[in-house]
Amino acid sequence: MVSERGLQVLRAIVQDYVDTREPVGSKAIVERHAFGVSAATIRNDMALLEDEELIVAPHTSSGRVPTDKGYRVFVDHLAELRPLSPAQRAAIASFLDGSGDLDDVLVRTVRALTQLTGQVAIVQYPSFARATVTHVELVQLGGGRMLVIVVTDTGRVSQRLTFVGEEFDDVDLAHIRAGLGTLLVGRPVREGLQRIAERLEGRDAQAPAHERATDEIVRAVAEELEEFRQDKLVMAGSANLARRESDFRGSIYPLLEAIEEQVTLLRLMGEMVADEQGLAASIGRENEAFGLAEASVVASDYDATGSLARVGVLGPTRMDYPTNLATVRAVARYLTRMLEQDDSSR
Template identity: 55%
Template sequence: MVSQRGLEVLRVIVQDYVSSREPVGSKAIVDRHQFGVSAATIRNDMALLEEEELIVAPHTSSGRVPTDKGYRLFVDHLAEVKHITPTQKQAIDQFLDDSADFDELLGRTVRLLSQLTNQVAIVQYPTLGSTRIRHIELVSLGNRRALCVVISDNGQVEQKLIDLEVELSEQDLAQLCSGINAQVAGKLHSELSESITSLTSQVPNALIPAVTHIASALSDSIQANRQNKLVMAGTANLVRTGEDFSDSIYPVLDAIEEQVVLLKLLTEMKADADEVAVSIGREHSNSGLEQASLLSTGYSSAGEKATLGLVGPTRMDYSSNIASIRAVARYLTRVLDAR
């Protein structure tokens, strides 16, 4: 059983180790913090923490560093609640509000979060299940091909290259585009293919093959979107902290590059918009991230939930990173709701 003072000793060990990257000894704790007891007493507290597997000595006669279990106790019970500064709030607000479209907004989000935290930032695209079609544009590319641009009510833009099978004049393409928009404007993405297919009974026979191919291509595009995709920034931050990974940083880099692994972990963590979920080290075993921590929280776009995340070494400033990811997720939701 760890005493209250022992828990405070654990808290300062985590904070000092995160700050210095150096193992923390009893003399350093007495010198830096006001416990009002001797170094020998602190050593006894540290011995009890070691028995509980909350700290460990990385080398003989060295100080102590937190274990995954120690970080977990710190995150759940000992971390101080932090808030982002007014300057940071203003920077987040301005940086996200300046985004021109949905894709740029998500790109800016991960770049901003990686800069605030010095970690790898990840944002998951929301699925298109409950978003509605605002407009569809068809652009002729010649050689019986066209670019189909689908604009959703949340500002998301999807582009799809389509083989029309027939050569269409500019007038025919404009007529087809007008008919498609009359059918699909305001409809859910899930209703898109069926709505376009219904046009086959309303257009000249020469346009029917084009209608069929457009409906099929957009159906495939929607299905692919439902598989989810991620945008990431800040991988260089991870490389700069390579010495925090005692074995090798390469399994971590491989796991980040393999987006399926991250999507699985983010899905399992199931963070809500009002909380930040934290998975530490071996808690996500067999993923390549056994020496890393993953933070995630939710954001929403047109009613669709998606996830914002951070990946970094277990030796990270959890309090500040939790405050940053929570703040950015809330601003992101606010910006999307305003569009």
């Protein structure tokens, strides 16, 4: 059983190790922190922490460093979130203000987050499977090319360029646009996809060129709606892993691979359990099932007009958890407010 002072010693070890990258000894703790006890007493506390597997000596006769279990106790019970400075809050606002559509907002979000934390920043797209299609627009670009634009009630605007091999006059184009409106507008994305599948079922490959071109437009709309249903991430700051390579005991290749493929990070972000403030952390060996046992992820929920998703950072276990948790929470709250304001203005 670790005493209250022992837990405060753990806090000091975590903070000093994160700040200095050096193992922390009892003498350093006495010098840097006002415990009011001798180095011998601190050594006894450290011995108990080591017995509980909260700290470990990386080398013989060295100081101690936190274990993954120690970081977990620190995050759950000892970490005090540090309020962001006015400069940090201004930086978030300057990155995000004036954003355009959702894609632009999320790209700006990860750029802000990686700048503020020095970690790999991750933002999860909200699931738009339940979103409702509000508008479908077609723009003829010449040469048989058609720009398909789909808008939903979540504010997402997406575009897809498709080659239809046919030119339409204004009357035909208006007719196709109206048909798509009847088929999709006012309906959830999932239902829209089903209605398109029913429309295309059994279509004759030998149909007139005009009809085949119309079908090609419908398929392009379906492909765009399918994108709405897929989970995906926006990330920035991968180069920070190379800069912090000395913080990883092994290779950073598994992390780079996870960033490249996204599927692993999507599963991890989806399975993290948030506290009552919407904050979540997954530390070191807790990520072993995802092949990321040397990394930590801290994240916060944000609300995209009723669809929850997460924004977070990925980095080594030796990270500044209080600052990173406070930063992802502040960014998530700002992002939620922006999306709410955008929704209310439509």
